[in-house]
Amino acid sequence: MQHPVYGELDYRKVDTSQLNPHIPKGRGMIKWAPFATMPEQFQDVRQQIENQNKITRPELSDDRLQELDIQLKEALHRQCPVLIQFYHDGYIDELTMTVERIDTWALHIIGTNHANQQMCFISFMDVINIALETI
Numbered sequence: 001m002q003h004p005v006y007g008e009l010d011y012r013k014v015d016t017s018q019l020n021p022h023i024p025k026g027r028g029m030i031k032w033a034p035f036a037t038m039p040e041q042f043q044d045v046r047q048q049i050e051n052q053n054k055i056t057r058p059e060l061s062d063d064r065l066q067e068l069d070i071q072l073k074e075a076l077h078r079q080c081p082v083l084i085q086f087y088h089d090g091y092i093d094e095l096t097m098t099v100e101r102i103d104t105w106a107l108h109i110i111g112t113n114h115a116n117q118q119m120c121f122i123s124f125m126d127v128i129n130i131a132l133e134t135i
Contacts, residue, residue: 010052051090053090053091054089054090054091055090055091055092057087057125057126058087058128060128068127068129068130071130071131071132072099072102072109072127072130073102074132075098075099075130075132076099076100076101076102078132079098079099080098080132080133081096081097081098081114081133082096082097082098082099082130082131082132082133083095083096083130083131083133084096084097084109084122084127084129084130084131085127085128085129085130085131086122086123086126086127086128087126087128088126092128095113095115095120095122096113096114096115096133097111097112097113097114097120098111098112098114099111100112100119107123107124107125108121108122108123108124109121109122109123109124109127
């Protein structure tokens, strides 16, 4: 027996098995089609829809920050590839890179991106998770 969901206003965050199957799905994006004739308004509506999916920057505890610092220093010492998950513009992105340097003054991780072999800079404040990759 599943309990009803209270307090959640966004149906996208609720498991589909808990939604009422008798409520029609609606027309989806078709209802916004008339705005396509007015590009400025259509662009604004699209931006508002996109902004609904954004999240706020996660806050990490001091213990978690220390764990990330240890993992980062280990990755620098071993020169092995790491998968870094970081916050960027409302979304969680991930990047596989080799850590080249840790800039403690500017609070940046400097490394080489494995996808395109370019240098990349990630702020300490944006890092959420670091996973050492085993070869």
